[in-house]
Amino acid sequence: MPKLDPDFHQSLATMRDVMESADCLITQEEVEAALDHMAEQITSDLGDKLPVFYCVMNGGLITTGHLLTRLGFPLEVDYLHATRYRGGIRGGDLFWRVSPEVPMADRHVVIVDDILDEGTTLAAILDYCHKAGAKSISTAVLVDKRHDRKAVPDLRADYCGLEVVDRYVFGFGMDYKGYWRNAPGIFAPKGL
Numbered sequence: 326m327p328k329l330d331p332d333f334h335q336s337l338a339t340m341r342d343v344m345e346s347a348d349c350l351i352t353q354e355e356v357e358a359a360l361d362h363m364a365e366q367i368t369s370d371l372g373d374k375l376p377v378f379y380c381v382m383n384g385g386l387i388t389t390g391h392l393l394t395r396l397g398f399p400l401e402v403d404y405l406h407a408t409r410y411r412g413g414i415r416g417g418d419l420f421w422r423v424s425p426e427v428p429m430a431d432r433h434v435v436i437v438d439d440i441l442d443e444g445t446t447l448a449a450i451l452d453y454c455h456k457a458g459a460k461s462i463s464t465a466v467l468v469d470k471r472h473d474r475k476a477v478p479d480l481r482a483d484y485c486g487l488e489v490v491d492r493y494v495f496g497f498g499m500d501y502k503g504y505w506r507n508a509p510g511i512f513a514p515k516g517l
């Protein structure tokens with residue numbers, strides 16, 4: 326019989342406990358309503374522009390999927406992978422893992438991410454889009470975290486679903502130490 330790995334069981338128990346004891350900040354119903362509203366605004370602004378949507382992996386995956394199925398107009402989808410938290414709960418230098426494949430030049434570009442926190446990630450991606458010659462650049466984030474530590478003062482997304490308090494959050498694409506991106510709503514670990 327194979328030996329059981331004690332670290333595995335410890336991690337499983339810890340991650341179950343994180344979810345069970347977490348505070349639910351935003352319910353799935355509230356997230357869905359926010360996505361409906363974002364989709365209406367985006368449709369009205371970009372519905373006749375054949376835009377390209379770029380998902381910021383990994384966190385943007387779930388927001389992008391839910392948002393795109395609400396958009397009833399022709400669009401293209403691509404992704405880019407830039408990360409600065411890399412499984413931790415504090416941001417570091419931005420690391421570009423994968424650059425976009427669909428060229429941005431002369432296109433209406435929409436960047437989709439899960440969260441605008443300090444804004445370092447979004448600011449760097451905006452810079453990339455400008456340099457790549459996008460015709461217009463729009464940003465869509467599911468949540469904006471309320472605090473005064475933005476990398477660029479007053480940095481905002483063009484389309485923002487919800488605001489969250491200044492706590493480390495997970496769910497709907499956002500991870501806690503790599504886990505629980507699948508949590509259906511937005512949660513904060515107890516005590517964080």
Ligand SMILES: O=P(O)(O)OC[C@H]1O[C@H](OP(=O)(O)OP(=O)(O)O)[C@H](O)[C@@H]1O
Pocket residue numbers: 381382383384385407408409410411412416438439440441442443444445446447499500
């Ligand atoms: O506004 P900022 O403080 O720059 O943080 C926001 C970014 O942080 C998260 O990504 P992360 O680097 O954790 O990578 P991930 O998408 O793989 O979780 C999130 O998905 C955003 O892209």
Ligand SMILES: Nc1nc2[nH]cnc2c(=O)[nH]1
Pocket residue numbers: 410440442443492493494495499500501
């Ligand atoms: N999961 C997660 N990722 C982040 N990236 C920046 N802020 C956050 C946060 O609060 N939660």
